[in-house]
Structures are given as structure tokens and as C-alpha cells.
Amino acid sequence: RKTEICREDDGSLAPFDRINAAQVVVANETLYINRKDGFAGYGLKKDESIEKCSNLDDIIVFGKDGVMKVMKIAEKMFVGKSPLRVNVFRRDEDKVYNMVYRDGKSGRLYAKKFKVGGVTREKEYPLFKTHSKSRIFFFAVHDSDKKNSRILVHLDPELKRVKEMVIEFDFAWLDLQGRGAKGSTLTAHKVDRVVNAPREIGEEASEPASSKEEDKKPSSSEKKLSSVKVPPKDINTKEDQAKKETPEKPGSKGPKSQTTFEF
Known part of the structure; x- marks a missing residue:
């Protein structure tokens, strides 16, 4: 008996039973949101529509309190009142x-x-x-x-x-x-x-x-x-930083992630 096969992302062959169902499911639902009450889901058909989805998707929520969360999609779920952003979460994006x-x-x-x-x-x-x-x-x-x-x-x-x-x-x-x-x-x-x-x-x-x-x-x-198209003089652009190949001197201000822009 021959085993049915398919190609994975890297071109290799794999049995069909190893395929993730979320990869082949059709986006036949729509994600909706009720910002005022803080609910989202594909069952809230009277509320604001966001984008097409399937019932196997995850969604990503950015709250106005600065908290991010990935959730399994449902017909109706609480995502927090007036969220900054709610969308289908696609890991390959x-x-x-x-x-x-x-x-x-x-x-x-x-x-x-x-x-x-x-x-x-x-x-x-x-x-x-x-x-x-x-x-x-x-x-x-x-x-x-x-x-x-x-x-x-x-x-x-x-x-x-x-x-x-x-x-x-x-x-x-x-x-x-x-x-x-x-x-x-x-x-x-x-x-x-x-x-x-x-x-x-x-x-x-x-x-x-x-x-x-x-x-x-x-x-x-x-x-x-x-x-005004250029940063202030105290800011080193990424192009300027790439030209500098000398190591950072002791006592310097620290990593770029903590750089202070002086305007």
C-alpha cells in the first residue's frame, strides 16, 4: 500500500497525517469585535468586522494597558474594553x-x-x-x-x-x-x-x-x-553606526536600546 505524501515548507516529503489542520482549513468565518463591551469572536455578527478567519485560528490582542496576549479564537470571548488592536495571529507574518x-x-x-x-x-x-x-x-x-x-x-x-x-x-x-x-x-x-x-x-x-x-x-x-527630514545632531542614525567598527569604550552610555534622543 502506498503512503500518501505531501511537501512541507522546506521541500521535504511528509505523510498527510502530519499536516496541521490549520494550514489547510478555509477562512470561512469573520472576526468581529465589540470595542465598548470588550468582546470579540466570529459569532458577534452584528458588531464591527475585522477580517476573515477560521474557527481554528488564534488572535492577538494588544490592550490599552500595554499587555499583549495570544488567544484561541471562539464565537465570543472577552479581550478587554477598548483594545488597541485585535487581529488574527499568523505566526509566519x-x-x-x-x-x-x-x-x-x-x-x-x-x-x-x-x-x-x-x-x-x-x-x-x-x-x-x-x-x-x-x-x-x-x-x-x-x-x-x-x-x-x-x-x-x-x-x-x-x-x-x-x-x-x-x-x-x-x-x-x-x-x-x-x-x-x-x-x-x-x-x-x-x-x-x-x-x-x-x-x-x-x-x-x-x-x-x-x-x-x-x-x-x-x-x-x-x-x-x-x-524636517533629518534627526537632531545628537542622534546617530543606523547608517552612521554601521560605519563605526571600533569597540565601545569603557564608561560609555550603554546599549543602543537605552539610547536617549536629545531634541
Whole structure:
């Protein structure tokens, strides 16, 4: 009797009984979400639709508290009220996330660019240290690390003796990090809001998470700042760092993951 065979991803042959059912199942369901009540699933047909799925998929949830979790999809499940992002989790995708958050303990604003990496289903993964005053100001996703968000950081208008009240930042200046990295300091000043910078001609839009702050239209002052295309002098771009082949000297400021951008 001949054994039925198929080819795996690496081209090798394997029996059909070794095929993962999730690899051949048809996406004949739709993932829905009720953001107000915090529920998602393929059974909530009267609520907001997200994307096609199957009943064998996993979903990934990013909560507004900075906690990430991968869950088995169901007809209805609780994902937390007003989540930043809920989508089908595909392990073979190379998604890159751009995030700006405030550290509740220090009050500093951090930026980080990361990938999800390996995960265990139903386990919670905090993206930063839990604190009552911690807050996510910006969150966006891209299909690869070649695409990056450009943002405008608006400082609190009540601040005194601060010359630059709006900071323009490009995530292309950051190296890709793990999800648990602290990130790089943007400012120690109090921040009012963070928004997408106006797009330049031919530039693709980022895919931000749902947020009232990110839906605001840029003011005339923001449009003027869009012409600034280079990082401040104190920042070493990735191209500059690649040219330096000398080892780091003792007493240096530490790894790039903790670099502070001085604006």
C-alpha cells in the first residue's frame, strides 16, 4: 500500500497525517469585535468586522494597558474594553510594531520598534512596566521593518521655558528590538498628545491602532514641521553606526536600546 505524501515548507516529503489542520482549513468565518463591551469572536455578527478567519485560528490582542496576549479564537470571548488592536495571529507574518508610551514611574516618553517573537497561548506579555500612570500615546503596525511611522510629539502647552513645543520623530531612526525592550527616550517633558506626521508625496500611510488622538487633522504648525527630514545632531542614525567598527569604550552610555534622543 502506498503512503500518501505531501511537501512541507522546506521541500521535504511528509505523510498527510502530519499536516496541521490549520494550514489547510478555509477562512470561512469573520472576526468581529465589540470595542465598548470588550468582546470579540466570529459569532458577534452584528458588531464591527475585522477580517476573515477560521474557527481554528488564534488572535492577538494588544490592550490599552500595554499587555499583549495570544488567544484561541471562539464565537465570543472577552479581550478587554477598548483594545488597541485585535487581529488574527499568523505566526509566519513579519509584522513590526511602532509604539510610544509614557513610563508611569519616571514620566519619560519612550519609543520602541519591536516584533512579537515567540509566544505561549493565553499568557500575558507586558510591553512595559505596569504603573497606574503609564500610558500608550501611539501604536501602529507595519508589514516589515522597512516601513516606519513618522510622528509629531506635542508637549504640554502649559510648559514654560521650552523652545521646541513640537518634536518630529521617525521610527526609522530606531533599531528593531524585542517586545520586552524599554525603548528609547523621546523626552522627559510632559506630553499633550502624539499624532502621525503629515505624509509626504508617495509615502504610504501607517496602520495606526484606533485612537482619538491619531485621528486629529494636523494643524498649520505641524505641516511646516513636515519638511524636517533629518534627526537632531545628537542622534546617530543606523547608517552612521554601521560605519563605526571600533569597540565601545569603557564608561560609555550603554546599549543602543537605552539610547536617549536629545531634541
